Amino acid sequence: MSSTRREFLSTALAAGAFTLAAPSLRNVRAAGPLKVGLLLPASGTFAPLGEAITRAAKLYVASKGGSLAGRPVTFVSLDDESAPPKATELTNKLVFGENVDVLMGTVHSGVAAAMVKIAREAGVTTLVPNAGADAITRAMCAPNIFRTSFANGQIGAATAKAMLAAGVKEAMTCTWRYAAGEEMVGGFKETFEAGGGKVTKDIALPFPDVEFQSALAEIAAAKPQAVYSFFAGGGAAKFIKDYAAAGLSGAVPLWGPGFLTDGVEQAVGAAGNGIRTVLHYADGLDNPENKAFSATFKAAHGIDPDVYAVQGWDAMQVLDIGLAAVSGDTAKKDAMHAAMAAAKFASPRGPFEFSASRNPKQNFYARELKDGKNRMTGIAAASFADSGKGCRA
Numbered sequence: 001m002s003s004t005r006r007e008f009l010s011t012a013l014a015a016g017a018f019t020l021a022a023p024s025l026r027n028v029r030a031a032g033p034l035k036v037g038l039l040l041p042a043s044g045t046f047a048p049l050g051e052a053i054t055r056a057a058k059l060y061v062a063s064k065g066g067s068l069a070g071r072p073v074t075f076v077s078l079d080d081e082s083a084p085p086k087a088t089e090l091t092n093k094l095v096f097g098e099n100v101d102v103l104m105g106t107v108h109s110g111v112a113a114a115m116v117k118i119a120r121e122a123g124v125t126t127l128v129p130n131a132g133a134d135a136i137t138r139a140m141c142a143p144n145i146f147r148t149s150f151a152n153g154q155i156g157a158a159t160a161k162a163m164l165a166a167g168v169k170e171a172m173t174c175t176w177r178y179a180a181g182e183e184m185v186g187g188f189k190e191t192f193e194a195g196g197g198k199v200t201k202d203i204a205l206p207f208p209d210v211e212f213q214s215a216l217a218e219i220a221a222a223k224p225q226a227v228y229s230f231f232a233g234g235g236a237a238k239f240i241k242d243y244a245a246a247g248l249s250g251a252v253p254l255w256g257p258g259f260l261t262d263g264v265e266q267a268v269g270a271a272g273n274g275i276r277t278v279l280h281y282a283d284g285l286d287n288p289e290n291k292a293f294s295a296t297f298k299a300a301h302g303i304d305p306d307v308y309a310v311q312g313w314d315a316m317q318v319l320d321i322g323l324a325a326v327s328g329d330t331a332k333k334d335a336m337h338a339a340m341a342a343a344k345f346a347s348p349r350g351p352f353e354f355s356a357s358r359n360p361k362q363n364f365y366a367r368e369l370k371d372g373k374n375r376m377t378g379i380a381a382a383s384f385a386d387s388g389k390g391c392r393a
Helices: 003-014 023-030 047-063 084-097 109-122 152-165 179-194 213-222 233-245 265-272 288-301 307-325 333-341
Strands: 034-040 071-079 102-105 125-128 145-147 170-177 198-206 226-230 254-257 276-279 344-347 350-354 360-370 373-384
Touching: 034 047, 034 084, 047 071, 047 233, 047 288, 047 307, 071 084, 084 102, 084 109, 102 109, 109 125, 109 145, 109 179, 125 307, 125 333, 152 179, 152 226, 152 254, 152 276, 152 360, 152 373, 170 179, 170 213, 179 198, 179 226, 198 213, 213 233, 233 265, 276 373, 288 307, 288 344, 307 333, 307 344, 350 360
Parallel strands: 034 071, 034 102, 102 125, 125 145, 170 198, 170 226, 226 254, 254 276
Antiparallel strands: 276 360, 344 350, 360 373
């Protein structure tokens, strides 16, 4: 028994929280409903992201008649509040308390790092539908850990390629001071400077601070050629509005990973026009899978899907492939995980496959926000993989 499980069971039994199921009961359940634990934000600045992922995951199962590989699917959801201090307790509750067959989460990189630490030790099949912490598919990689989004450094590097191609040679950076922000800036700087660009200043704000006036004053005073910025959710919406209100939109082009604008296009209105981003998804991608997915999602929820929904949808596609390979028998983990690692399919985002570290190898699209749509202007990096540095699994 792992130390994590032993600690959890000791605490739970002392509190009379539950009784252990006999092995025979576990075997019966293996052929019954498939239990998927969702550890995603349902409150705070990242709540819209968690909602999009949840909606898409459930929609995928519904599109399959409520079952995958012959097993009815049930979901158990916990709000992680994007709070790393709560991650260990909540992950333990899903893995050892709820005894989920599959763990899916999360959005915040700090929460995901704690979640993956437990998931690796427990060996539970784990899907990461957003959090881009580099370590998840680098030093912390494991055969049971699959990410269907991106690595932070990977998307930073792809954005740098697009900026260099557009003739940007000098930039400032502005982000939150936490894992995702630091790694997206790190990946950007490494590639931007290797390509001849110069970063004149890095501005980092405490997460989830949305008081941007001092940062905007620095940008206005320095007048760089461009600003590379990462924020997401409600924080991104406020940054974009404040950037425009400060009169910077026309003077200093704003660039960033696509999360700067995804999910907030309508909220920012005209303030977002002209923002250039790079992401593995773009509104209106012209492929059959995106057209079908967009129509299905809009019919179900009344809104167009965003990248977070695509990542949640594709997480379930990967899981479905693994389950089909073992006829739904999640006890056959090695075979199931091997099938998931080898998955190749046409996603709404375009061709999807995994690199050796089980992080997506995918296209990154150059985009421009105009009239509430992130419109594709080209491909910034084709079939682009993260380095997977440090992964030995």
